[in-house]
Amino acid sequence: MFAVTILGNNSAIPTLDRHPTAQIVTCNDQLLLVDCGEGTQLQITLYKIKRSRIRYILISHLHGDHYFGLIGLLNTFNLMSRTEPLSVYGPPELEQIIRLQLDCSGTVLKFELSFIVLTPGYSGLILEDKDLRVSCFPTQHRITCFGFSFEMQKRKRKLIPEQARAYEIPASYYSKLQEGADYEKKDGTIVKNDWVTLPPGKGKRYVYCADTIYDVNLLLWLKGADAIYHETTYLHDLADRAAERYHTTTVQAATLAADAGVKRLLIGHFSSKYTDLQPFLDETRPVFANTDIAEEGVSYLI
Amino acid sequence: MFAVTILGNNSAIPTLDRHPTAQIVTCNDQLLLVDCGEGTQLQITLYKIKRSRIRYILISHLHGDHYFGLIGLLNTFNLMSRTEPLSVYGPPELEQIIRLQLDCSGTVLKFELSFIVLTPGYSGLILEDKDLRVSCFPTQHRITCFGFSFEMQKRKRKLIPEQARAYEIPASYYSKLQEGADYEKKDGTIVKNDWVTLPPGKGKRYVYCADTIYDVNLLLWLKGADAIYHETTYLHDLADRAAERYHTTTVQAATLAADAGVKRLLIGHFSSKYTDLQPFLDETRPVFANTDIAEEGVSYLI
Numbered sequence: 001m002f003a004v005t006i007l008g009n010n011s012a013i014p015t016l017d018r019h020p021t022a023q024i025v026t027c028n029d030q031l032l033l034v035d036c037g038e039g040t041q042l043q044i045t046l047y048k049i050k051r052s053r054i055r056y057i058l059i060s061h062l063h064g065d066h067y068f069g070l071i072g073l074l075n076t077f078n079l080m081s082r083t084e085p086l087s088v089y090g091p092p093e094l095e096q097i098i099r100l101q102l103d104c105s106g107t108v109l110k111f112e113l114s115f116i117v118l119t120p121g122y123s124g125l126i127l128e129d130k131d132l133r134v135s136c137f138p139t140q141h142r143i144t145c146f147g148f149s150f151e152m153q154k155r156k157r158k159l160i161p162e163q164a165r166a167y168e169i170p171a172s173y174y175s176k177l178q179e180g181a182d183y184e185k186k187d188g189t190i191v192k193n194d195w196v197t198l199p200p201g202k203g204k205r206y207v208y209c210a211d212t213i214y215d216v217n218l219l220l221w222l223k224g225a226d227a228i229y230h231e232t233t234y235l236h237d238l239a240d241r242a243a244e245r246y247h248t249t250t251v252q253a254a255t256l257a258a259d260a261g262v263k264r265l266l267i268g269h270f271s272s273k274y275t276d277l278q279p280f281l282d283e284t285r286p287v288f289a290n291t292d293i294a295e296e297g298v299s300y301l302i
Numbered sequence: 303m304f305a306v307t308i309l310g311n312n313s314a315i316p317t318l319d320r321h322p323t324a325q326i327v328t329c330n331d332q333l334l335l336v337d338c339g340e341g342t343q344l345q346i347t348l349y350k351i352k353r354s355r356i357r358y359i360l361i362s363h364l365h366g367d368h369y370f371g372l373i374g375l376l377n378t379f380n381l382m383s384r385t386e387p388l389s390v391y392g393p394p395e396l397e398q399i400i401r402l403q404l405d406c407s408g409t410v411l412k413f414e415l416s417f418i419v420l421t422p423g424y425s426g427l428i429l430e431d432k433d434l435r436v437s438c439f440p441t442q443h444r445i446t447c448f449g450f451s452f453e454m455q456k457r458k459r460k461l462i463p464e465q466a467r468a469y470e471i472p473a474s475y476y477s478k479l480q481e482g483a484d485y486e487k488k489d490g491t492i493v494k495n496d497w498v499t500l501p502p503g504k505g506k507r508y509v510y511c512a513d514t515i516y517d518v519n520l521l522l523w524l525k526g527a528d529a530i531y532h533e534t535t536y537l538h539d540l541a542d543r544a545a546e547r548y549h550t551t552t553v554q555a556a557t558l559a560a561d562a563g564v565k566r567l568l569i570g571h572f573s574s575k576y577t578d579l580q581p582f583l584d585e586t587r588p589v590f591a592n593t594d595i596a597e598e599g600v601s602y603l604i
Contacts, residue, residue, distance in 0.1 A: 013378050014344055038374040039341045042316055062406040064377045068370075072316075072340040075366045079315050093406045100402065104364040104395045106445050143408050 002027055002152040002204050004229070005299040007043040009268035011233050011247075012065045014038060019296060020065035021269060023229070024049055025206065026299070027132040027152050033057045033073075034148060034208055040069035041076050047297050051077070052084060056127060058134070059090030060210035061145035067094070071101050078109055085112035089126060089136070091144050092117050120144045131155060131203075137221050139212035141246045147209045149221055152302070154200035155179075163196040206302045207262075211269065213243060214252035222260035227302045229294060230256060231269035236283055250280050254287035268294035304329055304454040304506050306531070307601040309345040311570035313535050313549075314367045316340060321598060322367035323571060325531070326351055327508065328601070329434040329454050335359045335375075336450060336510055342371035343378050349599050353379070354386060358429060360436070361392030362512035363447035369396070373403050380411055387414035391428060391438070393446050394419050422446045433457060433505075439523050441514035443548045449511045451523055454604070457481075459499035466498045508604045509564075513571065515545060516554035524562035529604045531596060532558060533571035538585055552582050556589035570596035 003026045008019035020037025024044075031053040033040070044051055051073075059067045067090070077086070088094065095115035102109065116126065123137040131153050136146045156178040164174065169183050169191060177183065183191040207221055207228040222228055233247035242249045250267070257265040265288050267280060274280075277293050284291040292300070305328045310321035322339025326346075333355040335342070346353050353375075361369045369392070379388070390396065397417035404411065418428065425439040433455050438448045458480040466476065471485050471493060479485065485493040509523055509530040524530055535549035544551045552569070559567040567590050569582060576582075579595050586593040594602070 013381050014374075016344060016347055038371065039344065042318060042341065045318055062403075064374055064403070064407060068374045068377075069340065072366055072370045075370075076315050091406075093402070097399075097402055097406065100395070100399055101364075101366070104393075104399065104445075105366060143406075 002206070002302040003299045004206055004208075004227070004266070004302065005047065005049065006266075006268065006294040006296050007040055007047065007049075008037050009270060009294045009296055010065075011231075011269045011271050012063070013272040014065070015272055018270065018272070019043055020068070022069065023208065023294075024054075025150050025208075027150070028130065029053065030055065030130055030132060032132075032134070032150075035060055035066040035210075036068075036070040036073060037065045038068040038072075041073045043296070044073075051080075052082060055084065055086060055129075056134075057086065057088045058136075058148055059088065059094055060139075060147065060208075061141060061143055062091050062093060062097075063143065063211065066211070070094075071098055074098065074102075074109075074113065075105075075107065077111065078107060082111045085114065087114045087116055087127075089116045089118055091120070091146075118146050133203075135221075137218075139210050139218070140215045141211045141213065145210050145212065147207065147212070147218070147221065149225075150206045150208070151203045152205075153203040157193070157197035157200055159197055167191045167196060169196065204302045211246070212248060213246040214248045214256070216256070216259075218256060219260050222256060222262055225260065225262045227264040227266065227300065228257060228260070228262050229266045229268060232267040232280055232284065233269050233271050235274070235279055250283035251287055254284040254291060257288040257291070263290065264300075265291040266294040266300060267291060304508070304604040305601045306508055306510075306529070306568070306604065307349065307351065308568075308570065308596040308598050309342055309349065309351075310337075310339050311572060311596045311598055312367075313533075313571045313573050314365070315574040316367070317574055320572065320574070321345055322370070324371065325510065325596075326356075327452050329452070330432065331355065332357065332432055332434060334434075334436070334452075337362055337368040337512075338370075338372040338375060339367045340370040340374075343375045345598070346375075353382075354384060357386065357388060357431075358436075359388065359390045360438075360450055361390065361396055362441075362449065362510075363443060363445055364393050364395060364399075365445065365513065368513070372396075373400055376400065376404075376411075376415065377407075377409065379413065380409060384413045387416070389416045389418055389429075391418045391420055393422070393448075420448050435505075437523075439520075441512050441520070442517045443513045443515065447512050447514065449509065449514070449520070449523065451527075452508045452510070453505045454507075455505040456502035459495070459502055461499055469493045469498060471498065506604045513548070514550060515548040516550045516558070518558070518561075520558060521562050524558060524564055527562065527564045529566040529568065529602065530559060530562070530564050531568045531570060534569040534582055534586065535571050535573050537576070537581055552585035553589055556586040556593060559590040559593070565592065566602075567593040568596040568602060569593060
């Protein structure tokens, strides 16, 4: 399974029914937490996310609505006697902020905590584990900020059934073929794997664009993605304010999605000033039809 | 009015229905926030506390369940364009933790933020404003920790009605007498204020004991208080664990309240392992009858 679960879809000021940014990316049995606003640990509890499965946490930038919940989550991991190692990816100062708070409380972690620094401006692969590859790329925001691209890699080769049958390979051996094995016939002759299979297809891709001004440079990362999350902090009448604060509007996000030819657009990071979110759909869908509000507690299959 | 409103009554691991420690002390039009666990800003919203009225925040110690919500609250104050100055009292490292996070996010505060360091071991007056005097005192916990004593000062002198009538002072002038004024009769003779009033009575006192091991030294601060809040992290069968972790049990807190002769005991900081809190009352009330669970969202008059 490849999915993203929304834990928070609001911008800076949390409200009682919309929380600051946090998402869980699920890739089979692996969970990654992407951003971690205040209260994320309670959202994890509320939506019954298996927290011990989270091995990686990615923090896009150091505005509080994207990371103030991290120290509390780490603390709770420790109080719950976590032993699984955890890697946190984020801007350079993040480790200092976290270590200082752990030190001041006299906390000794029972699990291995590693920080991987995302160097300002860097783009490229940052993480590869099991079926998942994660890359980061800079976005244009008021402070150093990164988006993340998640690609679920297909490991299984594509079987060509008519070829397999032509070589009289038993169907019970097909899964081995998909894993790349050759087949030895009873008479000792070898059927080479690539005679009966094709290379794995391209994996699905989800791109999280974090906080950003409207930026066509992102198209490079968005092109052909199966699903993307793009912020729409404001409706389009506030395009000036959005630009001034390095945020994006509905129409701008939808335009990027359309220009990049992605399959699906999720929008979020709504300003607390909005209580009704329907206008966000009303403005995006005419430009890019397959848009949805990133609803808290909902898992979207990629 | 002199009251305490409970925003969180749980210990370290927050749950969906019990939050980490935070309380609002109300003294007429002044509000003070005492401790500020993660999510306190949402509890403030939920219970309709007027946040702009909070001029003082007191942090007892640097375990996360008592302060992880502070940075988020300050950030929200700023996003809401607060202009009123704010003073934060807490252990020495608190300012560094907060300033570092403000710096990393490029935040420029629109209001004046002062930190007042509570020096380890210090006890005595820390704050006097309008009708309120606040003192701090050290408690015995795993790290430097302070309790706080709040005294609402009575400003009005006590009228002696029969004396006032004997001097033929009109009742419309009684409030002036309570403020300390003399009275001039029509013939020009002066009635001295202290002929018709007595000095103001002793003010009411609320004592917050923060996190602490069972400690009879606290009696000095608790004696004669009108209400106290004392942690009862564990039921009494876990007295050993309580001592080991520098916490207190039900029976211990009730014994202190009884020995100090306080009028009322509020208990809180319950371990997340307990879902039913009734046993906490069952164990405290036989020792100190006027005990209540510090319920979230409830204001207790002192």
